[in-house]
Structure formats: C-alpha cells, structure tokens
Amino acid sequence: MASQGLVRSGCRRRIGNGRTTQIWAHPWLPDSQDPYVSTEQPAPNQGMVVADLVDDATGAWNSNLIQQIFNARDASLINKLPLNDTYDDLWYWEGDISGNYSVRCGYRRLGDAMAPNSQVWSSVWKLKIPPNWKNFMWITLSNILPTLDNLIKKRVDLVNVCPVCGLVEENVMHVLVSCTYGSLVWNRLQLPIPPFNGNNFLFWAELWLGGASALDCDVRGRICGVLHGIWSARNSAVWNGYLPTPTALCCRLSSSWAAWKVYGTGPRSPQVQRQSGLHANQMQNGLACYVDAAFHNNHQNATYGFLVMEEDGSYVAVANGPMVCPYDPLMAEAMAVSEALSWLKNNGYTAVTLFTDSAVLVTSLSNAHCFRSYIGFVLDSCIRLISSMPGTLVTHVR
Incomplete structure (x- = not known):
C-alpha cells in the first residue's frame, strides 16, 4: 500500500x-x-x-x-x-524526463520525500566534487546508507558489530567519523572538522556544510571525499577482507583530490580544439545554426534565440522571442530548437547543422518514441521538421 x-x-x-x-x-x-x-x-x-x-x-x-x-x-x-x-x-x-516510471525513479522520489529541509542539501549540489561523491552524500544524509543498523531496520537478519573496529555497533556516524579507524584517518589529514558528539550525522554535517559554516568550498569538498573514502575502505573490509591502512588511505585520498582539481574541473583545451574541428567538418554540410533557451525574471518566462551563419562564418540571420513553456529547462531547449527549425524550413533552408548546449536533448531526439511527458510533443515536432529538411541534424556543443 x-x-x-x-x-x-x-x-x-x-x-x-x-x-x-x-x-x-x-x-x-x-x-x-x-x-x-x-x-x-x-x-x-x-x-x-x-x-x-x-x-x-x-x-x-x-x-x-x-x-x-x-x-x-x-x-x-x-x-x-x-x-x-x-x-x-x-x-x-x-520524476523522469521521459515520463516513464522505474524503480530507480521511485527510490529517488522516496529519498527526496524523506530528506529534511536543510541548507546542507543545496550546499552539497553546489560543491565542485565528483558526481559519485555527491550521490554518496545524498544517500548518507538521507540516512539510507546500507550500514548494519539500517539493514537491521529493513529486517535483514545479522549481528550489528562494526566490521572495521569490531568493538561497537555500526551506524552512519560511527563508521564514517567516530570509529577508531576513521578517527586515525581524520587525525592524519588534519581537516578542520567540528567535534563529533552523538549519532546524528545530519546535525554534524550541518556544522561544516550549512550556511553558518566558515569553511571554504575546497575544504568542504575534501571532507566529502574523505567520507566517501572511509566508506569504500569499510566495504573493502566487508567484501574483500582487506582494510587499507589509514596512511595508505590518506595518500590515496590526497592523490584523488589533486587529480580531480587538475582534470575534473574547468575547461580542457584539447576538448575545445576537437570541438572546433567538429564544427568545421559539420558546417561543410551547409548552414550552421546556434540555438539556446533561457528563463527570465521572477515569473520564469521562457525565451529562445538562435543565430544562423554561412559555412564561412558570415552572418545570415538572428531571431529571438518568448515561448509558452512551464519551468522545464530541457523542454525549453527542445522548444527553442523547434522554433529554429520552423524558421529555417519556412525560409527554404535545408542541410543545416543546429548546435545546442543540451547533450540530453540530442540524446532524447534519438529516443523520442519513449517519451510520455510533454517533451515528447516537442521532440516529435523536431523530428518531423528534420525529416522534411534533407541533410539537417542537431548536435551538441559546449
């Protein structure tokens, strides 16, 4: 029920x-x-x-x-x-862009319903950290991490003894922060974490992730990485019978954070160069059209805009205008592409390459038949327009 x-x-x-x-x-x-x-x-x-x-x-x-x-x-x-x-x-x-229910979507919705109203949530999503760390923090703050105490609540028959220290019962706060193994890791890294009294992980997280915290985003991101690393080490002990030493784990965490700072954030010049070559190759097929959508002011009014250029980069046309659209970024991007395609077709153009910054939209156009949501209307319209304009395609650009 x-x-x-x-x-x-x-x-x-x-x-x-x-x-x-x-x-x-x-x-x-x-x-x-x-x-x-x-x-x-x-x-x-x-x-x-x-x-x-x-x-x-x-x-x-x-x-x-x-x-x-x-x-x-x-x-x-x-x-x-x-x-x-x-x-x-x-x-x-x-809860799904295609409008189809799945167990994964239901699980996500259940987690959102259980999530407390806290500034911690918005702080986590704003951090520039690996996506799997964000997912881990979401699961942990929702108190659905599969620690032994949570498994027992789900009627899994087992004995609750911490698999790392073997001294006390396992819960989220213990395994990630106060366990003797975790304490050694935190002491070696010397991160400015607040005291960890009690078993309320969310309350402890609010002290360093909440709006009142004086820690910068870099330190907050590193703390998230350490929590994820300790949990990974715990799982290694459970499933592989191997627990890395605190020193080895600290070295691994420091290396991972340094690599993420270099390669995981910010633009990469090799990708930009490859994209420039991609544009040049695709523009040989005909015109290039750059399309975008946006929401403006407190009323979240949707607008579109597009620029049409010749193969040699010379100006052809530019247009913009309002759209009747609920606050849905993907739908707005799809409607903007539809507006651009309609204008191009009405003006007799074919063999046009449309560039959008929405990679999800480009993928969705290949699976439009699966959509039950409103976006399906717009995707169908785009596909019909593309089919009537030989040589026309939609591709992603950053």
Whole structure:
C-alpha cells in the first residue's frame, strides 16, 4: 500500500486534446509540489474537462474563460502548458524526463520525500566534487546508507558489530567519523572538522556544510571525499577482507583530490580544439545554426534565440522571442530548437547543422518514441521538421 501511494504521488496527466482529464479531480498542472487546481470548484462546473478550457476556433487556451474561473496561480500554470489536439491525454511519471516510471525513479522520489529541509542539501549540489561523491552524500544524509543498523531496520537478519573496529555497533556516524579507524584517518589529514558528539550525522554535517559554516568550498569538498573514502575502505573490509591502512588511505585520498582539481574541473583545451574541428567538418554540410533557451525574471518566462551563419562564418540571420513553456529547462531547449527549425524550413533552408548546449536533448531526439511527458510533443515536432529538411541534424556543443 505504501508503494501505491509513492507511485500515485508522482503520477501526472499529460494534456493532449484534454477530453479525458477532469479539471478538479486529476493532477495536471505543471507544479511538482501541488499539481491540483487550487481554485474552489463552482457548483455548475462539476465534471468539466480540460478540453472545455480550449478555444475551438483557435485551438489555444481560452484565456478570458480561464481568467474568469481560476485564481492567479492556477491561471498562470494553465497558460504555460502546451496544447496538441493530435494526442490523447495520458498518465506520465513526473520524476523522469521521459515520463516513464522505474524503480530507480521511485527510490529517488522516496529519498527526496524523506530528506529534511536543510541548507546542507543545496550546499552539497553546489560543491565542485565528483558526481559519485555527491550521490554518496545524498544517500548518507538521507540516512539510507546500507550500514548494519539500517539493514537491521529493513529486517535483514545479522549481528550489528562494526566490521572495521569490531568493538561497537555500526551506524552512519560511527563508521564514517567516530570509529577508531576513521578517527586515525581524520587525525592524519588534519581537516578542520567540528567535534563529533552523538549519532546524528545530519546535525554534524550541518556544522561544516550549512550556511553558518566558515569553511571554504575546497575544504568542504575534501571532507566529502574523505567520507566517501572511509566508506569504500569499510566495504573493502566487508567484501574483500582487506582494510587499507589509514596512511595508505590518506595518500590515496590526497592523490584523488589533486587529480580531480587538475582534470575534473574547468575547461580542457584539447576538448575545445576537437570541438572546433567538429564544427568545421559539420558546417561543410551547409548552414550552421546556434540555438539556446533561457528563463527570465521572477515569473520564469521562457525565451529562445538562435543565430544562423554561412559555412564561412558570415552572418545570415538572428531571431529571438518568448515561448509558452512551464519551468522545464530541457523542454525549453527542445522548444527553442523547434522554433529554429520552423524558421529555417519556412525560409527554404535545408542541410543545416543546429548546435545546442543540451547533450540530453540530442540524446532524447534519438529516443523520442519513449517519451510520455510533454517533451515528447516537442521532440516529435523536431523530428518531423528534420525529416522534411534533407541533410539537417542537431548536435551538441559546449
């Protein structure tokens, strides 16, 4: 029953023709926190479906009717939704860009629901550290790290004795910070970590990751790396029967951090050179079009812009304008590409290479048939336009 509630919490209605989605009964507004209409339902409007809000003559939202019926919040959200009457309404999963539910998506949503409201979370995502360290911190701060005490809570039959020191029961705070092995590691590295009294890892993390911490991002990143390294050493002891010495682990951690600082962050000139060559080769096929999208001001209004150039780099055209789009960066990028393709086709161009800074969008165009979310509308439109313009392609550029 709990799993059913989890799945229901992420289910949304994608509006196509609007004929099967009830306005007040279904979750269909583009708001991840509250997808239901908040306007009180007028008695005469019981049973209204979304199609009743569409102007039959134009196929667009009936803005006057929407303003009359709904409060400002609901009206704004409705007007941001794209309409496409060639599709039926359907259910999709809000936690995945393609709109498809998976166990992984459910697990992520469960972790988000369990996550406390803390500045620690935003601090972790802002750190320039390896992605696997960020994932590790998310799991640890959510208290779903598979320590022995957490496994016992999941009814795994085992004896809770720390596999590293063998002296006390294992929990997150013990294995990562206060265990004799971990203490030796922390002492050797001499990082300015706060005292670790008690078993509340989140409270301890707030002392060095929270907004009141005076530590710089470099030190915070190194602390995250040490925590990940200690957990990896613990797993080595459990699964391989081998525990590296504190000195060996400290040397490995220092080397890993130094390598990350050199190779893991910032632009790399060899990649830039390869990309420049890629542009030159692709532009030989015809025109080049650079496309981008953005959201502006507190109302998160979406806009697009594109620049068209000849093979030799000479100027052809530039255009920009607003888009009706919910706050979804990937969808905005897809709509911007669709706008550029439409302009190019209407002006008689073919064999155009479109450059976008969204690698996810380029990959999504190859799997458009899998999309149940609103992005599927736009991807289908892009594919139809590309098919009608021989030699045209969309590629990624940094």
